[in-house]
Amino acid sequence: MNRPFKPYPFSPRRHEGVVPPLVDGCDPLRRPVAIVGGGPVGMTLALALARQGVRSVLIEADDSVCTGSRAICISRRSLEIFKRLGVVQGFLQKGLPWAGGRSFYRDAEVFRFAMHHDDEQSLPPMINIAQYQIEQLLLDEVERHADLIEVRWQTRVTGLEQGPAQDSRGEPVRAAGATLALRTGNTAWRMHADWVVACDGGRSTIREALGLKLTGTTYEGRYVIVDIDLNSTRATERLAYFDPPSNPGSTVLVHKQPDNVWRIDYQLRDDEDPEAAVKPENVLPRVQSVLDSMGETGEWSPIWITVYKANALTLERYRHGRVLFAGDAAHLVPIFGVRGANSGIDDADNLGWKLACVVNGVASPHLLDSYSDERVFAARENLSYGMKSTEFMAPPSFAFTLMREAVLGLAGRHAAVRALINPRQTHAIAYTRSPLNEAAADPAGSFSRGPAPGAVLPECRLKRMDNGSSVDIHLTDLLEPCFTALRFGAHADPAQEHAWQELQATLTRQGIPFKAITLAADKTSQAARPTVLDHAGRLHDMFDATPGTVYLIRPDGHVLARWRDGSAADTQRAISAALTI
The missing domain is CATH 3.50.50.60 (FAD/NAD(P)-binding domain)
Incomplete structure (x- = not known):
């Protein structure tokens, strides 16, 4: 099979290597x-x-x-x-954007997964x-x-x-x-x-x-990675083929990318020579076989071939x-x-x-x-x-191969085993053991739900209220690279409001990025200044929040601390404890 290679549909700018002015061979600017x-x-x-x-x-x-x-x-x-x-x-x-994928065993679909994506989300899962x-x-x-x-x-x-x-x-x-x-x-x-x-x-x-x-584990199994140019209207999703006719005994992964580029990864069998495996005369027929099995009949051209080894x-x-x-x-x-x-x-x-x-x-x-x-x-x-996924995608031993074949063989008829095929896509990780969590005032039983210290905030639709008008926003729209205090409900006590204003001024003088945001459950509870409205009450429910609840968020979007009845003084102590740990 003779197919000329195409370049990627992208031309990077080239940059010169410039040496700064030197003094005795050293840049004097530290x-x-x-x-x-x-x-x-x-x-x-x-x-x-x-x-x-x-x-x-x-x-x-x-x-x-x-x-x-x-x-x-x-x-x-x-x-x-x-x-x-x-x-x-x-x-x-x-x-x-994509939100899920399908897995096939030989010529039958055996698993379909969907990542969390509902109307509250502002961004696609992937x-x-x-x-x-x-x-x-x-x-x-x-x-x-x-x-x-x-x-x-x-x-x-x-x-x-x-x-x-x-x-x-x-x-x-x-x-x-x-x-x-x-x-x-x-x-x-x-x-x-x-x-x-x-x-x-x-x-x-x-x-x-x-x-x-x-330190850790290096896997012996290898994958050939091939990028091709192919114009197709197929939907964007993760496709995995186990023991397909195009690559018997191994695995193929397919991802659609922008600009008509497709990424195809296929596993090499143990008896295959990696150096020979990346030669175009060996790669192109296998790619054609993959496309044939997918029903893709359009013209295509190779762009890139390499070998990958999991670590x-x-x-x-x-x-x-x-x-x-x-x-x-x-x-x-x-x-x-x-x-x-x-x-x-x-x-x-x-x-x-x-x-x-x-x-x-x-x-x-x-x-x-x-x-x-x-x-x-x-x-x-x-x-x-990643290791669990790798051991399923490229079994490191005969025992893992037997286990995978058993799971794939049963998955078509028994839904209970299909979860074992799940590719375990990346997700936000909560720092449950972080030393910064020690600054949190979250006594046992104070909250029945909601993101605990170390967790990433969930997404939620909100409204920004200003001078009687509202704008639809999301919770993540409120986050900037700064400490953020989410205040649920506005205190009627002027002394409390003054304390929050003083905290803002103090942290600003100290050069600590910070802002406080008031979250109201209804329009009648707005403070005099612009307020964010939780119009559906969803955020209050997700955070188990009542009037006076405060969540303190780190600049990276993780929860630093939370209080059932929080104050400016609590917030200042938590920020100080984190910065001086």
């Missing part, structure tokens, strides 16, 4: 934060820092956004993060969008923040030293920080930074420089002195369940506000230990789900 790796995680972190007024420099080895087939799915949780960073519209315009498109949308926003985000293209890290930075005479410059050894073209140079964040992927140079190792690995800690790790540099998660890029974006969201508070001098550096605690916990949750 950076608050140096981010190594300009992929989705690094750029999300840079934008999160910029929203808090923190300068950063992105160090990227390539000359453009990525090429090839990498991450292809963005979750609702990641879209919520992009919403707070002001970049979500581009993703919604470009991405293909969108399909290629990583090069993800990176370009983020880069466009990065360039709009050129006053706070500097990008050093075609620049590689060749070494890292922590401790006192030194000038050319060996005299300490400052007591803490890190020095990066860099190379741009033929020029070797150094950069000093107060903090370094490694977002440089699975082959992290920073991780290697510190002598750190990922379930993590560092034990994500903070090492002045160096922090995020994304694939910190953990490698199997692609099944689309947790890779999404978990890295969640890393950046968690780290962004904490590192900004430390750099801005309003929090103890110990706050960054909570980043490691929470995100290592999240990684282990993701790895647990």
